[in-house]
Amino acid sequence: MPVDSQLTVTSRDRRTGRHNAGFGIAYGAMLMLGHTLIHPVIVLAFFVSLISDSYVLVGLVPALATGLAAFPLLLGAGSAPGRAGRLTVGVWASIFRAAAIGLLGAVSFALGDGTPPALLVTFFVVYALYNLASGFANTPMVDLTAYSFSGERLGLVFGQRNLWGAVLGVMVGYTIARLLGGSDDIPASVAILFLLAFVAFSLAAYAAAMMREPYRSDGYVASLGHQLREAPHLLGNDYFRRFLAFRAFLSLSAIADPFYVVFAYRQLGVPIDLIGLYVAALAVGRFASNLIWEPISARRGNRLVLQVSALLRMLIPLLALALPPLLRWSVIADLGLMGGRALAYAFTLVFVVYGVSLSGQALANMAYLLDIAPEAERPAYTGLLNTVLAVVAFVPLVGGLLLERFGFQFLFLVTFLIGFAAVLSSGSLHEPRFLRPTPLLARYGLLTRSRRVRG
Structure with a gap:
């Protein structure tokens, strides 16, 4: 030209x-x-x-x-x-x-x-x-x-x-x-x-x-059929195979997402007007956490962002389970905080953490995939990932079935276990920017150190 x-x-x-x-x-x-x-x-x-x-x-x-x-x-x-x-x-x-x-x-x-x-x-x-x-x-x-x-x-x-x-x-x-x-x-x-x-x-x-x-x-x-035919080749990429497993576990941990607000209203007696507070808390959590996620991504890489996001995701069902008995404990309940609405307001923390976790995922998910996928094959990698996640996206239906049969506590416990599996899975992720990635929990002996990345 x-x-x-x-x-x-x-x-x-x-x-x-x-x-x-x-x-x-x-x-x-x-x-x-x-x-x-x-x-x-x-x-x-x-x-x-x-x-x-x-x-x-x-x-x-x-x-x-x-x-x-x-x-x-x-x-x-x-x-x-x-x-x-x-x-x-x-x-x-x-x-x-x-x-x-x-x-x-x-x-x-x-x-x-x-x-x-x-x-x-x-x-x-x-x-x-x-x-x-x-x-x-x-x-x-x-x-x-x-x-x-x-x-x-x-x-x-x-x-x-x-x-x-x-x-x-x-x-x-x-x-x-x-x-x-x-x-x-x-x-x-x-x-x-x-x-x-x-x-x-x-x-x-x-x-x-x-x-x-x-x-x-x-x-x-690329058609869906082409993406599926390419799957064996794409799964030969160790980086991508581990990332796909991690994303699947992380998406499965959304099994209880629509039921936190229902739990708050039906089980905790949260006033209906506080639903708006939860929406605002989620929005503010997503925005404010960007100020933290972006420097972490720039200095330490997207792998760490994904690991911490998974850790926060795992904490959400724990918060939902722990806040009610904690704030009904007589030592705290007798204080009469917030006019008896302490539990309703404290439950906002669930949605703040939820927003912070979503923000980290939104920042790092695609960026990490672009880091590990060969440039010429990125559309095929994206297509296969989206195919798997589109199926996993229907996991809240399973959550509804578990809730109807076993109740909220059981569902939140299952959610925690899935979140824990996502955290463990994040330890196997490679950091493309560094040759020797360090798993998030390696310093505590919970995860083994990743092997050197092979070029």
Whole structure:
């Protein structure tokens, strides 16, 4: 290519990046606002628990949110990030996503408390369509963001997204507290949340439509069948095989995720208005912990971030089990802290730790995979990983079955054991930046030191 042609392309890319920066931040912030308003693990799981006695259906909410959203990745995980026309797909999928949530809000208003079975069926059908649309929207929009900005500017965009996401998350928590705490018609209150999310997703779709697609050549698209045929070859990579086992255990530890809020409400008697506090606590935990995770990742590598995230994940069910008897202990209970609501407020810690753990995972999961996968084969590695995790994402259904049969304490104990297996599994991860990785718990003799990485 002639030199002047290269300069022209570079100049165009820079103009596109400057144009996309503002709209990219707005898109991400509105997307985070919408997701927080209808957070599957807190808001929607709690909503379903109020209109259904089935814990399996409660577990189906986050299963759909994760499993169906990953479906488009399975169809085209190997597509080139700059593939022509993908922005158009992302914009139309964003519009469909907003429309689905708007429809859900209208139906919730129309049906209300009067017909829970009809409301439940409608919710799951429309929510499934919403998550499929989210998957088709997220893939091209993430690619567009990655290819529109340089590394430093990309960090700025994501930093701004996280900042506004945290600020809006606190506002969402206050809104949820006011809506749920001051209403006797919970479906109608949740319908308002759906409509507010519709507004947020509509603004996100507008921001996406205003972005410009950077020029890139087309790439190949790896089908699901191709990914599965490549599995034996990919699993021959010791780095990846260990990472896949770790991610599977870590995802399995989400078995109790939608049931913490149900436990708080049904077993601990937490007032309904504090559900909003839990949403805000999760949002703040995710944002604030970024200030810690990023330096750790930069100085010590993504492996340590994953290990500590797994350790925090393991602590969540322990907190849920330990806080009630601890705060009901006569020495503490007699203090009369917080007007008798000490346990309700203390349970916020569960969601703070949950948010901190999710933040670490979000930062390091993909970054670690990119570190260990050969560049030419990254799409195939990503595809196989997403295929496994899309199946594992339905583990909360198993959690619902265990809860119905054995109760909360048993479920949380199983969750702790799975989390412990994830922590042990993290000890076998290699750190690609260093030749001699040190397992997280090696200094205490719980894990053996990893062998030298073979080049």
